[in-house]
Amino acid sequence: MKLWDFKVGYDRLFQDYHRLSINDPVYTSMQVYKHTDRIPEPVEGAVHHPIDYVPDLTQGFESALMQRHTWPYPFPNERAIDLPLIARFTQLAFIGHDREGRAYPSGGARYYVKIHMLFNETRVAESLGRWNVCQVDADRGLLAGRKSVPWSRIEQAYIQKESAASAQFAIVLTADLDSISAKYPDISYKLVQQEAGHIGQNIQLVANYLGVRSLPLGGFYDVPLAQIIGTGDDVLYSFLLG
Numbered sequence: 001m002k003l004w005d006f007k008v009g010y011d012r013l014f015q016d017y018h019r020l021s022i023n024d025p026v027y028t029s030m031q032v033y034k035h036t037d038r039i040p041e042p043v044e045g046a047v048h049h050p051i052d053y054v055p056d057l058t059q060g061f062e063s064a065l066m067q068r069h070t071w072p073y074p075f076p077n078e079r080a081i082d083l084p085l086i087a088r089f090t091q092l093a094f095i096g097h098d099r100e101g102r103a104y105p106s107g108g109a110r111y112y113v114k115i116h117m118l119f120n121e122t123r124v125a126e127s128l129g130r131w132n133v134c135q136v137d138a139d140r141g142l143l144a145g146r147k148s149v150p151w152s153r154i155e156q157a158y159i160q161k162e163s164a165a166s167a168q169f170a171i172v173l174t175a176d177l178d179s180i181s182a183k184y185p186d187i188s189y190k191l192v193q194q195e196a197g198h199i200g201q202n203i204q205l206v207a208n209y210l211g212v213r214s215l216p217l218g219g220f221y222d223v224p225l226a227q228i229i230g231t232g233d234d235v236l237y238s239f240l241l242g
Helices: 010-020 060-067 083-095 150-159 160-167 187-210 222-229
Strands: 114-121 135-136 142-149 167-174 214-217 234-241
Touching: 010 187, 060 187, 083 114, 083 135, 083 142, 083 187, 114 222, 135 222, 150 160, 150 222, 167 187, 167 222, 187 214, 187 234, 222 234
Parallel strands: none
Antiparallel strands: 114 135, 114 167, 135 142, 167 234, 214 234
């Protein structure tokens, strides 16, 4: 394991790393990734205990876990996406109703990751489609409609065109990388990525529970997507749903 020298300019290092790894339309067509089949490696141990268990699919939580699935196909749009459904989704996945803290963990309870919801105005209720670029205000239990951007522009920010064209909405996770080091200077970038992962798992589990298909993505164009959101943050992660 190589050590990273954090003595000088650590924040600049992780910002540079993040921004050097973004997708850009100019380069995407030239990227070739060699596919290799995964070969599971056995785990060595002095003793191996069987850990067999048959999930009880009549139990809602176990069913949601076992049926969580990444959906790499055109979305079926089996659920009507309206404000009551989105309220239920955001309370379960992010806000946590009146519990102390949110529905997902965050290093030091800083909650640096911002959650944005982008709605396809042709596939959701009119109330969501009018101001369709929204941000979740988890502290106040609100969905703030910030601007209106045609889905025809939003879908161009995604590499998987067929999925983007049929999605009812997208969730985008962002962070202001200039400000995340206030409490944990040396591990802040690691913590913000962990937080995004926690949120992402909740998105997929809650989506499955509510009958909505989901596709987690690294295949998006960072700069165009950040410009659509318009907060000046860097994009960490995104999901298409429908």
